[in-house]
Amino acid sequence: MATRGTENASIMLRLGGLVALIALALAAATPAFGSEKHPTLLELEGEIMCPTCHTTLDQSNSLEARRIEAFISTRIRAGDRKSEIKAKLVAQFGTAILAAPPRKGFDLIVWWLPIAGVLTGALLLGVGAWRWSRVRAATAAAAVALDPDLERLLDEELARF
Numbered sequence: 252m253a254t255r256g257t258e259n260a261s262i263m264l265r266l267g268g269l270v271a272l273i274a275l276a277l278a279a280a281t282p283a284f285g286s287e288k289h290p291t292l293l294e295l296e297g298e299i300m301c302p303t304c305h306t307t308l309d310q311s312n313s314l315e316a317r318r319i320e321a322f323i324s325t326r327i328r329a330g331d332r333k334s335e336i337k338a339k340l341v342a343q344f345g346t347a348i349l350a351a352p353p354r355k356g357f358d359l360i361v362w363w364l365p366i367a368g369v370l371t372g373a374l375l376l377g378v379g380a381w382r383w384s385r386v387r388a389a390t391a392a393a394a395v396a397l398d399p400d401l402e403r404l405l406d407e408e409l410a411r412f
Contacts (some may be wrong), residue, residue, distance in 0.1 A: 290333035314383050
């Protein structure tokens with residue numbers, strides 16, 4: 252009966268851990284959903300570039316950056332969504348105003364190219380390691396076979412010790 256109680260406690264502990272993990276995931280996802288409807292200046296400052304100094308607004312002190320921040324603050328007070336604010340900025344300055352390129356069209360290459368590079372590198376490394384191990388096995392097999400005369404001399408030399 253004691254083992255059944257320990258099993259139940261173990262199951263309850265795992266179930267509690269799973270519920271805590273789900274709650275944590277939902278808590279982390281809630282701000283992401285809320286930020287589209289109710290963006291903040293602080294949030295958008297890291298996603299918008301200054302056209303003058305080519306850094307994000309949170310790192311820039313230029314007059315143009317301050318003007319864009321004022322525009323964003325005005326649009327937030329007007330109730331615009333994050334995507335609407337970004338769309339207005341892109342219409343005025345082009346896609347270069349975005350810190351991260353859009354995930355569509357030709358700009359999608361920027362997102363997939365690093366992944367393709369890492370996968371290609373891993374594939375080349377794997378093929379190289381496989382070929383290297385095959386060459387060493389073939390060399391080891393060739394080195395094992397001795398000439399019969401050499402083997403007889405080796406046996407004579409070893410017999411003296």
